[in-house]
Amino acid sequence: MHELLPFMLALIIAIVLIEMLAEKLKIAYPILLVVAGLLISFIPGLPTIQIDPDLIFFIFLPPILFEAAWSISFKEMKKWWRIIGSFAFLVVFFSALTVALIANYFIPGFTLALGFLLGGIVSPPDAVSTGAIMKFVRIPKSTAAVLEGESLLNDASSLIIVRFALVAIGTGQFIFQTAITDFFWMVIGGIGIGLLGGWLFIQAHKRLPTDAPSDIVFTLVESYLLYWAAEQVHSSGVLAVVAGGLFLSTRRLSFLSSASRIKGLSFWEALIFILNGIVFMIIGLALPEIVKGLRADGIPLRTAIFYGALVTVILIATRMISSYAALIATVLFRPSVTPGRGLSWRRIFALPLLLGWTGMRGVVSLAAALSIPLTLPGGEAFPHRNLILFVTFTVILFTLLIQGLTLPLIIERSNLFDYGRELPEDEAKMKVKNHLVVETIRLLKEKQKKGQYDDPHLQKMIDQWEYKISQPEHLRMTEQTKQNYLELLESQRQFLSKLNKDTEVHEEYINWQIYQIDLEEERVRLL
Incomplete structure (x- = not known):
């Protein structure tokens, strides 16, 4: 542990310095962190970072999702809930299904269940990457609301797919009736536990003589407790954190003092920045170890890169197709709720290109991939684990570098948006x-x-x-x-x-x- 501490401290300092550089270059900092992590990993003598797959979700996801729920506008989510729901659930499922079918066809020995596992892992776009890029470009509030709402909810839908796929791989069977029942319990139970837990936490804040430090500590503990409570009863911990976070955020003025809100904002910004920074740095640091695992499995690196590029192209294409389908359905059946009503028809149908090009992958995909167990319930090695990890890392790297670097240029030079109806x-x-x-x-x-x-x-x-x-x-x-x-x-x-x-x-x-x-x-x- 003492040998690892200097490396971790140096890593955190590097994250801060890279973020400063990214701000100066006007590049999303996750892109530079992934590249930096990859370069650092080639330095000889560095300790290997190993994370327990059973703990990866519990360490990183609860506070990241909780802070995202506090930051998003619930009013805007309600306003655009139809298209947000389409992207957060239908598009994620369509992406996972397409990846599953293609992987099952092209990758030797890759079952449909393994395909759904890979599809569920790589299907959710990353909110952190999109948000970091949007700092440097201007887009309409309606489009930003759709992207933020989607990124908050698609994590839950994708992780539900991952959970069902893991069950099917571990048991070797998939019972449809049981899956439907489990699905509804995961959704309803997760939301219910989040709302109930949020209400109980509000009562605790109101009745206990808390001050700003204790309020901040409570909010951090709340994110982990909501996740843990939901997972204990086999419902969705992600939905519990999101629902509880939204419930608390809309009532923050009723139970938090001004000092708690001011100090809490700084605390959460710093915490989430460090957590995200570590995750994106791990993406780069872990790639060489994953490559070693591929070689041990007898899979050529060139072949694995081809699979990663293939899945990346599939994800981009399916997201664009889904974007057009969702937008056309909204225009036909609910034209009054189409985002960007100040746009011309030409620009309205160019909008899915932007929405499709915002599908950078990141934190949730990495956490889901690293959470794959090393062995099956029977003790045998988990099939194609290293390949799934490599493809996931490749998708994250490709989408961050290709889409992340070009998205600001597309927005600025395409003249896509007309802000005539939006107040400066x-x-x-x-x-x-x-x-x-x-x-x-x-x-x-x-x-x-x-x-x-x-x-x-x-x-x-x-x-x-x-x-x-x-x-x-x-x-x-x-x-x-x-x-x-x-x-x-x-x-x-x-x-x-x-x-x-x-x-x-x-x-x-x-x-x-x-x-x-x-x-x-x-x-x-x-x-």
């Missing part, structure tokens, strides 16, 4: 501010009329808010004004730092005031 970000934020100002004035005047406020400064507050609504330009802060204000805040921090050295004022109060300045700086940066 500055105007949308200003609209929200105006609504807030109007409601604030109404509330203050209502309290004043009822005599609930006898503060002599109340009228001054009303005057200030009325001035803001009558002079909306004063709500907008120019870049130069913002820069001047940020420099002022930095001067205040420097003054307080000197004051802390030169006076007898307790440092606790100095730090408290610096924290207020930090919060103000974050507020200004968001303007």
Whole structure:
């Protein structure tokens, strides 16, 4: 363990530095992490990273899915639920079925059950990769909502396929009636446990004298408990985490303090960044070991690469075909809920090209592949395990490099989107501010009329808010004004730092005031 610790610390430092480089180059950081991991793996003398297949899901997936559920807009998910559902379930199943049939036909000794296992592993697109790429390009909110909602739910559908495939491989049989019953229990049980667990956690937050650190720790524990509870009764732990996370996120204002929300956001961003970084680095680091396993099984590397490329092409093609089918069905039967209603018909039918090209694979596919047991229940080696791992790693690598690097260029140069009906970000934020100002004035005047406020400064507050609504330009802060204000805040921090050295004022109060300045700086940066 002591020998491995320096390597793990160096790995984390490398992840942070690579993310900085990716930000400067405007490239999604998962792409550089995979390449870096592959290059690092060729350095002689490095320790081999081995992860227990039984623990890979439990270590990485619960917090990653939980944070994704907290970050997504539930309102947008409800708005676009039809097309999100199509991509998250029908498209995933169609992709898995196509991969299963092709693998069964082309790969010698590859049964249909093994094909479904491989198809379930590689079918879900990766939310992290797509999100990292979307940081550098602008797409309509409706399209972003579809991609985010799909990426949150398709993990559950693909892992259900993986579970059934593992059962069929282990037992050598597939009973349809039992599979249907198990499927409904996994879905209904997982969602039910997630909602019940979310409600219980809210009660615990409300009734216990928690503070920000304990609230943050609770939210981390909640993700693992939801997953564990669902898996104990053989339902979907992924659906439990997603359902519980959505339930908690929509009610966060009712049980979390402002301090818990502010500090929790930073904690979760750092945690998920490190977890994702480690997973993507492992993708590159593990490839040489998988290649050794292939050679031990007598499979030529060139043949395995061909299988990986074949599966990659199948996935891209089936996703595009499915994208067209889903969009055409939506246009025909529910035209009012078609994403991107500001698009021309030419652009509407070009949209599936974009949706089809966003199918980068990543964290969930890797976790599912590494979770394949080493042996079957009878003790014999799991068939084609190394080949499935190699194909999965190849698909992740190819989709990240090919689709991940070209997607921003396609979006920018295709002139695919027309933002005429979508408010610019500055105007949308200003609209929200105006609504807030109007409601604030109404509330203050209502309290004043009822005599609930006898503060002599109340009228001054009303005057200030009325001035803001009558002079909306004063709500907008120019870049130069913002820069001047940020420099002022930095001067205040420097003054307080000197004051802390030169006076007898307790440092606790100095730090408290610096924290207020930090919060103000974050507020200004968001303007």
